[in-house]
Amino acid sequence: MSDLARRAEKLDASDELAAKRAEFELDDTVYLDGNSLGALPAAVPxxxxxxxxxxxxxxxxxxxxxxxxxxxxxxxxxxxxxxxxxxxxxxxxxxxxxxxxxxxxxxxxxxxxxxxxxxxxxxxxxxxxxxxxxxxxxxxxxxxxxxxxxxxxxxxxxxxxxxxxxxxxxxxxxxxxxxxxxxxxxxxxxxxxxxxxxxxxxxxxxxxxxxxxxxxxxxxxxxxxxxxxxxxxxxxxxxxxxxxxxxxxxxxxxxxxxxxxxxxxxxxxxxxxxxxxxxxxxxxxxxxxxxxEGVPVEAVRAKSLALTDFFLECVTAYVPPGAVECLTPLAHAERGSQVALRCADAGDVMERLIDRGVVGDFRHPDVLRFGFTPLYVGFADVERAARVLGEVLGGGLG
Amino acid sequence: MSDLARRAEKLDASDELAAKRAEFELDDTVYLDGNSLGALPAAVPxxxxxxxxxxxxxxxxxxxxxxxxxxxxxxxxxxxxxxxxxxxxxxxxxxxxxxxxxxxxxxxxxxxxxxxxxxxxxxxxxxxxxxxxxxxxxxxxxxxxxxxxxxxxxxxxxxxxxxxxxxxxxxxxxxxxxxxxxxxxxxxxxxxxxxxxxxxxxxxxxxxxxxxxxxxxxxxxxxxxxxxxxxxxxxxxxxxxxxxxxxxxxxxxxxxxxxxxxxxxxxxxxxxxxxxxxxxxxxxxxxxxxxxEGVPVEAVRAKSLALTDFFLECVTAYVPPGAVECLTPLAHAERGSQVALRCADAGDVMERLIDRGVVGDFRHPDVLRFGFTPLYVGFADVERAARVLGEVLGGGLG
Missing domain, CATH: 3.40.640.10 (Type I PLP-dependent aspartate aminotransferase-like (Major domain))
Structure with a gap:
């Protein structure tokens, strides 16, 4: 297990919102498209x-x-x-x-x-x-x-x-x-x-x-x-x-x-x-x-920033230098809950990510978009998404 | 069994759309409010x-x-x-x-x-x-x-x-x-x-x-x-x-x-x-x-007119003279698929109809509205609705 994977494990273990994931219908996909369509809450059907x-x-x-x-x-x-x-x-x-x-x-x-x-x-x-x-x-x-x-x-x-x-x-x-x-x-x-x-x-x-x-x-x-x-x-x-x-x-x-x-x-x-x-x-x-119920939006924001920070750290570690350019501001005060990466052949790259169980979306002409929904995305998901992106873009393990 | 009830039975027996009723979730209520909210089709859930x-x-x-x-x-x-x-x-x-x-x-x-x-x-x-x-x-x-x-x-x-x-x-x-x-x-x-x-x-x-x-x-x-x-x-x-x-x-x-x-x-x-x-x-x-699927709208129209005609006939037979006034035109060319009856205390009358299993609606200030959805309303429903209306308005059996 890599250092980042171990870090992810610890972050998940201390995540106060981690239990919320069980209130959604999820599978083993890493779903980073909740900024387009949120996952199904278990209470809905x-x-x-x-x-x-x-x-x-x-x-x-x-x-x-x-x-x-x-x-x-x-x-x-x-x-x-x-x-x-x-x-x-x-x-x-x-x-x-x-x-x-x-x-x-x-x-x-x-x-x-x-x-x-x-x-x-x-x-x-x-x-x-x-x-x-x-x-x-x-x-x-x-x-x-x-x-x-x-x-x-x-x-x-x-x-x-x-x-x-x-x-x-x-x-x-x-x-x-x-x-x-x-x-x-x-x-x-x-x-x-x-x-x-x-x-x-x-x-x-x-x-x-x-x-x-x-x-x-x-x-x-x-x-x-x-x-x-x-x-x-x-x-x-x-x-x-x-x-x-x-x-x-x-x-x-x-x-x-x-x-x-x-x-x-x-x-x-x-x-x-x-x-x-x-x-x-x-x-x-x-x-x-x-x-x-009982979820303060401040806790959601804190986890959202921790998730996007950790994603950017993992991308830096796993993705070959120069393969992506981050369009999302690094300053917390200027960042929502998604990370947008510009890269060559972004449409094709996103298809390959989805084939490997990491779902984000592609925005014309060259943007990979990853949304982080703090209620159901964990740090291990984040580490895996960045790792798979690194593999797709030809990098080794960081 | 009254003459009208026998007529209703015959009309239902020769109704080409009668089988459609089974494609809806219905109970033993006479539902004449489909012109406000149609009943649930069985395919939907x-x-x-x-x-x-x-x-x-x-x-x-x-x-x-x-x-x-x-x-x-x-x-x-x-x-x-x-x-x-x-x-x-x-x-x-x-x-x-x-x-x-x-x-x-x-x-x-x-x-x-x-x-x-x-x-x-x-x-x-x-x-x-x-x-x-x-x-x-x-x-x-x-x-x-x-x-x-x-x-x-x-x-x-x-x-x-x-x-x-x-x-x-x-x-x-x-x-x-x-x-x-x-x-x-x-x-x-x-x-x-x-x-x-x-x-x-x-x-x-x-x-x-x-x-x-x-x-x-x-x-x-x-x-x-x-x-x-x-x-x-x-x-x-x-x-x-x-x-x-x-x-x-x-x-x-x-x-x-x-x-x-x-x-x-x-x-x-x-x-x-x-x-x-x-x-x-x-x-x-x-x-x-x-x-x-397979329902010509002309057949629906023919049944709709037959239903409203029969309802008016039953109302005439069962409701005491002068208790209601029909606001809906008698000419087919001027009639939709509902019958509106003006009567005193219409709000109260509609509540009593609903208590007796006949659901229409009340429109301020004095209108009883009955909608006839040909796909699921039958002639026996119509006869029962008019009969119950007659009972509520104090008439005997016609």
Whole structure:
């Protein structure tokens, strides 16, 4: 056994989160793609079966009340809230991330002061955010200004209505400084909208603490909600009365069963709801979130950094010099929970890794992406992944 | 046994669709609320279990390709297509009905000719359509004009950009004349957008035949897709190249994994996609649609009319004169697949019906709604429902 393998063994033995792995359905694959699709929590299959067979199959329509279907979007939002540093009553779950970006940006522009007619968007963001921001700008009469997060503070001004930034870059894994960027947006008199897809469940976000105005995120990465599970929308309590949705569906009406032809919005976070909630996916997500019981997000962050540090150390030891280039910042304050390595023939390399039981993903044109979900990835997994990468890239054992 | 009960027995014995009932999970309740939430098709639980345990749990990220997740929205759209009279390649499944109404109306306004700045909306429609139409009008600089369907032809003119009508009124069960209203909209030079929530799966729609421009619908009523199952969007083939979505998420990009910062829409119905599709709900719906194998929608319509005719006959026989007033038109050409009865204390009456095993629903302030799903409702059910209603309303046996 190599030194690194022994180190991994010790790290696993002292890992306070190690027992969480048993709450997921895993095999002997090293699954480092939880930043794309989280693994299956063991509580989900039984819950989904109950939702399908009993709640839908036997209670049918009665389940809207009796099984708590109607209130699921806000109840599950409250379950996500502590993971992103939000007090209850500010998050609703439903729709896709893209649809929620649209709600958040249009509502932000409508809340911005007069004369503010520019939406600033992180130009390095996941493309859908940029596409939707372009549509939101077009439909609200705003200009769209794509800017790199590092250049954001200098780009803000009296015209800025809203700023959309991705908390962690989906490609490089770079973590952007949410507190200071939010403060800069506020100093310019604009609203800050954050996309938490790659940070929620992997590190503390502190939405309330840092005064974030609006936020969106998906639930199928570090929150393990399942493929295409519904996304969520956070609206800071102080802004909720002014949240003017571009998608005012009947679920956001103050009296949805009054069937009034005149729209009157519900109070609170409910304003973020649109149409009938997607119950099967919502309740699968609710079961998935139970694994967070008693898990402080700070402990998750500490393990996440230990995992990525150890991975980088193992890569240095096992991979031939020059074969990969790390795109992920080394500074902890700038690192999410993934490591991106640039290398030649990355698509082919990833296929060979997967053949050998190490699953990450490939991002066009030359990036190997490895995501580390602290709830179920251990240090021995990390050592093995780096070792197999070294073998594939032609290195010996370090 | 009463005459009507004997008639019911004969009608059930000669019902070509009677065997379909065995493909649903039903008990001895008379379930007449399938126009709100369709009953559970027997194929669904096993499929969902496979999707959760094997496709997500074991294959994980590989399922996006290997289990056909990525192409589910258009594949399942093609499965719905024959039920609404559409050739393949014009329907995508995803998002809620409300969100699809927004896409359809905004896209319709953008396709309308110059000077057209008015959206006409069915004023008797399900409220969410009106709320969303109001938002679409506001965001495209249009006026919104609510009009009763009967008054539509006279309300159309050179300013009309798009017209949104519900095919079947959710409250009264009135069926609007899709061919003639669509022709009137086209004669005025506008685009016709139909909401099929209460007609798809219950009667022939003929989208292609009648030249409908855009249509939306839910899948949890007569299509039995499950609570909050994803809705769908139809875009007529000739319009697809000009379909300019207000929600241009990455799933509608011509090359979604190219991760280009510039949006370039995919060809065809794919333009209606937005974010990552909700796989659990989509694949539950796909399994639910298998019950339609070999079922001509014309046979469903014939049985639907026979069921509602027989129900009205039984109500006349069993319910004391004057105790209920039928809001649903008697003419077949004006009737969907539900019967709405106005009566005093309707909320209380419905509770008593449900206690006696007859499930319909109550719509504020005084309407009893009974939906007839021809795939699983039989004539004996109908006779029993009317008989129990008669008992509850104090009548004797007819």
């Amino acid at each position: 039984g819950r989904v079966e109950d939702v399908v067979r009993r709640q839908w199959g036997r209670l049918r329509i009665r389940s809207w009340d009796e099984s708590g279907w109607w209130t699921a979007p806000e109840r599950i939002g409250d379950r996500i809230a502590p993971l992103v540093g939000a007090a209850p009553g500010q998050i609703v779950v439903g729709d896709s991330t893209s649809v929620n970006v649209f709600k958040a940006l249009v509502a932000a522009v409508r809340m911005a002061g007069p004369g503010r007619d520019e939406i600033v968007v992180d130009s390095s963001t996941f493309p859908t955010d940029g596409y939707i921001a372009e549509s939101a700008a077009r439909m609200t009469g705003c200009a769209l200004r794509p800017v790199l997060p590092a250049e954001l503070p200098g780009a803000l001004g009296a015209r800025t209505a809203a700023v959309l930034v991705n908390h962690v870059d989906y490609r490089t894994g770079r973590l952007h400084d949410l507190p200071s960027l939010t403060a800069a947006v506020h100093a310019a008199g604009a609203l800050a909208v954050w996309d938490l897809c790659h940070s929620a469940g992997a590190l503390p976000v502190g939405l309330d603490e840092h005064g974030v105005d609006l936020a969106v995120g998906c639930t199928y990465k570090y929150l393990n909600g399942g493929p295409g599970a519904p996304a969520y929308l956070y609206v800071r309590r102080e802004l909720q009365d002014r949240f003017d949705s571009p998608l005012p569906g009947w679920n956001s009406h103050v009296n949805p069963f009054g069937m009034s032809p005149a729209y009157e919005p519900a109070p609170g976070a409910l304003r973020g709801r649109v149409g009938t909630p997607d119950i099967l996916s919502l309740l699968a997500l609710e079961a998935a979130l139970e694994v967070w | 096993g499929r969902v279990e496979d999707v959760v345990r094997r496709q997500w749990g074991r294959l994980r990220i590989r399922s996006w390709d290997e289990s056909g997740w990525w192409t589910a929205p258009e594949r399942i759209g093609d499965r719905i297509a024959p039920l609404v009279g559409a050739a393949p390649g014009q329907i995508v499944v995803g998002d809620s009905t409300s969100v699809n109404v927004f896409k359809a109306l905004v896209a319709a306004v953008r396709m309308a000719g110059p000077g057209r700045d008015e959206i006409v909306v069915d004023s008797s429609t399900f409220p969410t359509d009106g709320y969303i139409a109001e938002s679409a009008a506001r965001m495209t600089g249009c006026a919104l004009r609510p009009v009763l369907p009967a008054e539509l032809p006279g309300a159309l003119g050179a300013r009309t950009a798009a017209v949104l009508v519900n095919h079947v009124d959710y409250r009264t069960g009135r069926l609007h004349d899709l061919p003639s209203l669509t022709a009137a909209v086209h004669a005025a030079g506008a685009l016709a957008v139909w909401d099929l929530c209460h007609s798809a799966g219950a009667l022939p729609v003929g989208l292609d035949e009648h030249g409908v421009d855009l249509a939306v619908g839910c899948t949890y009523k007569y299509l039995n897709g499950g609570p909050g199952a994803p809705a769908y969007l139809y875009v007529r083939r000739e319009l697809q190249d000009r379909f300019d979505s207000p929600l241009p998420g990455w799933n509608s990009h011509v090359n979604p994994f190219g991760m280009s910062p510039a949006y370039e829409p995919a060809p065809g119905a794919l333009r209606g996609r937005v974010g990552t599709p909700d796989i659990l709900s989509l694949l539950a719906l796909e399994a639910a649609l298998e019950v339609w």
